[in-house]
Amino acid sequence: MNNVTITKEFMVHYAHIVPNAYCEPCRTIHGHSAKIAVHLCGRVDNKTGMIMDFKQLKEYISPVIDMFDHSVILNESDKHAEYFYKNFERVLLLNCDPTAENLSTILYKEINDVLLTKIQSTICSVFKVDFWETSSAYASCTNDYDNTACITKSRFTC
Numbered sequence: 001m002n003n004v005t006i007t008k009e010f011m012v013h014y015a016h017i018v019p020n021a022y023c024e025p026c027r028t029i030h031g032h033s034a035k036i037a038v039h040l041c042g043r044v045d046n047k048t049g050m051i052m053d054f055k056q057l058k059e060y061i062s063p064v065i066d067m068f069d070h071s072v073i074l075n076e077s078d079k080h081a082e083y084f085y086k087n088f089e090r091v092l093l094l095n096c097d098p099t100a101e102n103l104s105t106i107l108y109k110e111i112n113d114v115l116l117t118k119i120q121s122t123i124c125s126v127f128k129v130d131f132w133e134t135s136s137a138y139a140s141c142t143n144d145y146d147n148t149a150c151i152t153k154s155r156f157t158c
Helices: 054-068 081-087 100-118
Strands: 003-016 030-043 071-075 090-094 124-134 137-142 151-156
Touching (some): 030 054, 030 100, 054 071, 081 090, 100 124, 100 137
Antiparallel strands (some): 030 124, 090 151, 124 137
8 A cells, every 4th residue: 555644733822932033023922823734644554444543643742732832932042031931831942933944843853753652653654744823824844854943941830
């Protein structure tokens, strides 16, 4: 059987500051309702007829998705980063600006790491992660990325 791709979508709501953005509104704190699409590629199992059960996929990667939901996401070098980290309950600090491009890359790496620990890599793999910052604009990270974007600090006390 040939490889097949399956996709699971999630919604998250977050705030961020993009200090190096071209326009002023993006350089101040603002929020988005984002859609994340996780695409897996693999061979269909002859017994189950599936690459992976969607419920199982959701169970495995929800902890990663949940880190982004209702969080403030900032570059660790942003002048507001420490204030938010010390005073708010859901904060992600990154080693880069929290753009759609960097968030898709971080999600790709985090989800791929989780799946590698949960399943055999021969079953399926992350093919692509789409991060829809708005209903008409998104960035994708595929398995041939070469980016060092990562989460450097997180705080979740609720």
